[in-house]
Amino acid sequence: MNSSRPGPVILIVATAVALFLLMPLIAVIPVSFTPARFLSMPSGTLSLRHYQALIDNPAWGQSILLSLRIGILSSAIATALATMFGLGIWMFQPRFSALLIGFVLLPLVVPPVVSAMTLYFP
Numbered sequence: 001m002n003s004s005r006p007g008p009v010i011l012i013v014a015t016a017v018a019l020f021l022l023m024p025l026i027a028v029i030p031v032s033f034t035p036a037r038f039l040s041m042p043s044g045t046l047s048l049r050h051y052q053a054l055i056d057n058p059a060w061g062q063s064i065l066l067s068l069r070i071g072i073l074s075s076a077i078a079t080a081l082a083t084m085f086g087l088g089i090w091m092f093q094p095r096f097s098a099l100l101i102g103f104v105l106l107p108l109v110v111p112p113v114v115s116a117m118t119l120y121f122p
Contacts, residue, residue: 035047
């Protein structure tokens with residue numbers, strides 16, 4: 001079988017993983033319609049109280065806009081840097097590619113090293 005389509009087992013596993021990752025988002029939706037002051041699962045009645053509070057408070061709108069700005073800006077910077085590093089790794093294949101790959105992987109290595117240092121030096 002030389003097809004590019006994934007088999008049924010792969011599709012089932014991928015669907016299960018996607019549903020598992022989406023479950024927190026799916027759980028938040030009914031909680032947002034609770035009439036209680038604090039977020040909890042609704043017990044019979046539904047309310048738009050929390051959405052009204054979100055609309056009425058201008059600080060929420062400013063926070064959402066700031067989060068969107070930060071997300072868009074960081075995505076643009078990350079895309080530009082990733083493109084430059086990808087081109088650099090491709091262009092400097094034998095000479096500097098290992099150095100560039102090490103630099104790209106550095107954020108994955110630093111947190112465990114810092115955690116180990118905090119455990120080693122109390």
